[in-house]
Amino acid sequence: MGMAEAILLTIATAATPLLLAAIGELVVERSGVLNLGVEGMMLMGAVTAFGVALMTGNAWLGVVAGALAGLLFSLFFGVLALTLVTNQVATGLALTLLGIGLSGMIGVAFVGQPGVKLEAIFIPGLTELPLVGRLFFGQDPMFYISILLTAGVMWFLFRTRAGLTLRSVGDSHSSAHALGIKVIAIRYMAVMFGGACAGLAGAQLSLVYTTQWIENMTAGRGWIALALVVFASWRPWRVLAGAYLFGAITIAQLHIQATNLADLASLPGPLFWFAGLVKSVPSQFLSALPYLATVIVLVLISRNRRLTMMNTPASLGRPFVPDR
Amino acid sequence: MAGGETLLDVRGLTKVFGTLKACDGVDLDIARGEIHALLGENGAGKSTLVKMLFGSLEPNAGEIRWNGEPVRITSPSEARRLGIGMVFQHFSLFEALTAAENIALSLDAKTPISTIAAKAQALSYSYGLPLDPYALVGDLSVGERQRIEIIRCLLQTPQLVILDEPTSVLTPQEADKLFETLERLRGEGKSILYISHRLEEVKRMCDRATVLRHGKVVGHCDPRQETAASLARMMVGTEVHAVVRSVDEGAGTADVLLRVDHLNRAPATPFSIPLRDISLDVRAGEVIGIAGVAGNGQGEFFEAVSGEVLQDRAEAVSIRGKPAGRDGISGRRRMGAAFVPEERLGHGAAPAMKLSENLLLSRHATDPGVYVGAFGIVRGAAISAAAKRINQMMDVRKSAEDPPANALSGGNLQKFIIGRELDRQPSVMVVNQPTWGVDAGAAARIRQSLIELARSGSAVLVISQDLDELFEISDKIAVMHNGELSKPMPRAEATYEKVGLLMGGAEPGHVHHHDPAEMA
Numbered sequence: 001m002g003m004a005e006a007i008l009l010t011i012a013t014a015a016t017p018l019l020l021a022a023i024g025e026l027v028v029e030r031s032g033v034l035n036l037g038v039e040g041m042m043l044m045g046a047v048t049a050f051g052v053a054l055m056t057g058n059a060w061l062g063v064v065a066g067a068l069a070g071l072l073f074s075l076f077f078g079v080l081a082l083t084l085v086t087n088q089v090a091t092g093l094a095l096t097l098l099g100i101g102l103s104g105m106i107g108v109a110f111v112g113q114p115g116v117k118l119e120a121i122f123i124p125g126l127t128e129l130p131l132v133g134r135l136f137f138g139q140d141p142m143f144y145i146s147i148l149l150t151a152g153v154m155w156f157l158f159r160t161r162a163g164l165t166l167r168s169v170g171d172s173h174s175s176a177h178a179l180g181i182k183v184i185a186i187r188y189m190a191v192m193f194g195g196a197c198a199g200l201a202g203a204q205l206s207l208v209y210t211t212q213w214i215e216n217m218t219a220g221r222g223w224i225a226l227a228l229v230v231f232a233s234w235r236p237w238r239v240l241a242g243a244y245l246f247g248a249i250t251i252a253q254l255h256i257q258a259t260n261l262a263d264l265a266s267l268p269g270p271l272f273w274f275a276g277l278v279k280s281v282p283s284q285f286l287s288a289l290p291y292l293a294t295v296i297v298l299v300l301i302s303r304n305r306r307l308t309m310m311n312t313p314a315s316l317g318r319p320f321v322p323d324r
Numbered sequence: 325m326a327g328g329e330t331l332l333d334v335r336g337l338t339k340v341f342g343t344l345k346a347c348d349g350v351d352l353d354i355a356r357g358e359i360h361a362l363l364g365e366n367g368a369g370k371s372t373l374v375k376m377l378f379g380s381l382e383p384n385a386g387e388i389r390w391n392g393e394p395v396r397i398t399s400p401s402e403a404r405r406l407g408i409g410m411v412f413q414h415f416s417l418f419e420a421l422t423a424a425e426n427i428a429l430s431l432d433a434k435t436p437i438s439t440i441a442a443k444a445q446a447l448s449y450s451y452g453l454p455l456d457p458y459a460l461v462g463d464l465s466v467g468e469r470q471r472i473e474i475i476r477c478l479l480q481t482p483q484l485v486i487l488d489e490p491t492s493v494l495t496p497q498e499a500d501k502l503f504e505t506l507e508r509l510r511g512e513g514k515s516i517l518y519i520s521h522r523l524e525e526v527k528r529m530c531d532r533a534t535v536l537r538h539g540k541v542v543g544h545c546d547p548r549q550e551t552a553a554s555l556a557r558m559m560v561g562t563e564v565h566a567v568v569r570s571v572d573e574g575a576g577t578a579d580v581l582l583r584v585d586h587l588n589r590a591p592a593t594p595f596s597i598p599l600r601d602i603s604l605d606v607r608a609g610e611v612i613g614i615a616g617v618a619g620n621g622q623g624e625f626f627e628a629v630s631g632e633v634l635q636d637r638a639e640a641v642s643i644r645g646k647p648a649g650r651d652g653i654s655g656r657r658r659m660g661a662a663f664v665p666e667e668r669l670g671h672g673a674a675p676a677m678k679l680s681e682n683l684l685l686s687r688h689a690t691d692p693g694v695y696v697g698a699f700g701i702v703r704g705a706a707i708s709a710a711a712k713r714i715n716q717m718m719d720v721r722k723s724a725e726d727p728p729a730n731a732l733s734g735g736n737l738q739k740f741i742i743g744r745e746l747d748r749q750p751s752v753m754v755v756n757q758p759t760w761g762v763d764a765g766a767a768a769r770i771r772q773s774l775i776e777l778a779r780s781g782s783a784v785l786v787i788s789q790d791l792d793e794l795f796e797i798s799d800k801i802a803v804m805h806n807g808e809l810s811k812p813m814p815r816a817e818a819t820y821e822k823v824g825l826l827m828g829g830a831e832p833g834h835v836h837h838h839d840p841a842e843m844a
Binding site for chain 1: 379380381399400401402403404412416417418419420421425428429430433437460462593595
């Protein structure tokens with residue numbers, strides 16, 4: 001496996017949890033609900049997936065358990081924010097705080113234990129193809145799940161009647177209610193889907209990315225996923241682009257920080273000069289680069305205000321109480 | 325025609341919100357093939373009644389019979405299944421979706437969107453209400469949006485169509501088109517429940533009428549046998565005093581107190597209207613009315629004149645001869661202007677704050693030293709006295725000495741807000757929709773006070789969708805269409821037809837509003 005191939009693989013592994021969490025949150029927000037608890041749901045998914053995989057020795061059971069944990073945890077948000085109509089922002093923040101604490105408590109016994117790895121899928125013949133072989137036909141299952149989910153969400157939202165109904169609820173819940181659409185039920189389903197996706201994202205972290213449990217191991221990825229959804233103006237393919245861009249720059253700056261300039265002496269002149277320039281930048285700035293670059297690129301592609309307005313769920317975060 | 329077999333029979337329908345009986349034992353029967361009017365003032369319970377018929381509200385008591393069978397209408401989809409269709413007053417459309425998608429949302433989920441689009445287009449042309457099914461609703465005018473609602477309703481092949489205040493957003497010509505459609509539907513044997521407070525159109529079209537007041541049925545009648553005055557009396561319960569309008573003596577010669585000079589404004593959001601080169605003079609002693617269908621730039625214009633949005637050029641708005649375009653609301657108020665926005669709660673008044681506090685919020689900047697003393701200490705006595713004075717002058721009826729703004733009815737709150745501005749004796753008064761959703765008695769009082777203010781030497785600019793109101797109080801009427809303002813015409817020359825044509829955008833030299841449906 002060559003250097004370039006290895007880098008591409010790590011980029012996919014870094015991008016997948018962001019994509020999973022963001023695509024779930026995109027569906028939630030398209031239905032008009034703002035759930036800021038992504039980080040907490042991811043952590044619950046991560047710790048549950050790790051624990052179940054460790055106890056059963058089966059990583060796949062861990063994946064399922066992680067998704068279920070995220071779903072159940074999001075249901076807690078649903079009951080508070082949708083049924084009891086609490087403030088969505090405050091409830092989401094509380095969910096994150098609760099998730100951090102609860103996952104840390106559950107995970108005390110898991111710290112330092114070697115986990116179970118979710119093995120990559122190899123397809124004889126295809127996997128051996130140069131460069132793209134490992135990238136497209138030798139990844140871990142979570143990579144395929146994330147891509148399929150993105151395609152599925154795109155199809156669901158823009159090609160099915162159920163997706164149209166979900167978007168209509170996000171656009172104007174009072175109009176939807178007047179037509180007899182069950183606003184709260186649809187929002188519950190969206191919230192649960194988002195929870196399951198966040199749980200999957202957490203499972204990827206503890207079963208693929210590191211195969212161990214570390215307290216607060218999401219390290220802010222839930223917040224990045226939330227930002228991706230907004231900066232991608234609620235469009236699935238842009239979430240995908242944003243997640244991979246973020247992953248790519250994260251990996252690139254890690255490589256830059258880790259290499260010695262002397263090792264790059266074999267590079268052609270201008271490239272070596274460029275590497276030298278990058279190395280002279282303070283490392284704090286390099287660490288911030290993924291955030292900065294992702295925001296800038298997504299803002300640039302969202303310049304079309306009309307398109308952005310059309311895709312922004314107009315009811316986002318607004319409480320809904322049906323009058324009966 | 326009237327006298328056919330009964331389609332819908334409602335007995336003793338009651339709906340209670342908290343302590344308020346919005347509907348109190350309402351009886352209503354609608355025959356096949358009739359246009360039945362439901363009359364009543366704002367807050368009489370009309371909307372509550374039809375929401376129960378359409379399944380969006382659950383009645384507390386009473387019985388609904390459909391084709392003689394007792395039914396429980398538990399949801400709008402149940403109502404649609406029975407054959408009840410509804411065209412909403414505040415449109416129940418989704419701005420970010422296309423017309424076809426909007427229609428699809430209330431139809432059978434198995435039909436593909438393309439089929440629905442084709443059907444909708446065919447039906448819309450057969451009724452002479454052309455519609456582009458792939459247009460985004462956010463881009464359409466209110467008249468076009470109503471077409472979508474009507475077509476959506478008709479695609480469900482209803483036996484009863486409920487229309488809630490359908491003409492309040494239409495030009496007179498668009499309303500005529502709607503009446504043709506309704507008469508054709510009646511000819512096809514469909515029944516129509518027509519809700520309105522516009523008596524002339526009810527007299528013109530409807531076979532029977534049921535009148536509601538304070539949630540109770542106060543009478544059934546044949547509107548064609550009644551006069552507008554007798555119908556109004558049934559609705560209001562008392563005689564409504566007509567507004568007295570004296571002649572503006574200084575017409576055309578008095579000083580210009582408010583001047584708008586080549587005002588331009590780019591659209592603030594993708595779905596809002598740009599203002600295009602608006603010029604207007606309002607002189608001392610006159611009331612100028614601005615007519616127009618909702619959403620043609622009136623709101624944007626009000627924001628620009630009141631100073632909620634600043635202009636690039638200070639000369640774009642002048643108050644009493646001084647350029648004010650770069651001044652904010654308080655700055656313009658200090659120059660002698662007063663403004664009353666369209667939205668009462670949350671814009672004209674802070675909903676949860678007391679009337680006295682709402683008074684202080686707008687007056688502390690304009691009357692320095694009167695309501696706030698040294699070191700920013702509030703002068704409670706001065707505020708209470710002023711609040712009392714305003715409430716007396718405008719006859720504001722309230723349940724407590726100093727209730728929060730949201731405890732007042734719409735009419736009483738509007739009287740308070742107008743009174744708060746009148747109390748300052750402003751030389752320029754700009755009001756957007758002065759009597760929207762206000763009961764007839766309060767509306768008459770507000771209109772009279774605006775005329776009196778003008779006659780005492782102030783310049784008054786009134787923006788309204790209610791043509792009757794503008795004809796009642798204005799000395800000149802201008803029309804706003806698609807962000808442009810027509811030249812004001814004197815009241816004597818203005819007719820409903822002329823104003824209506826301008827509201828539809830038919831003035832020579834004006835750029836015609838792009839209408840995708842007509843191009844298709």
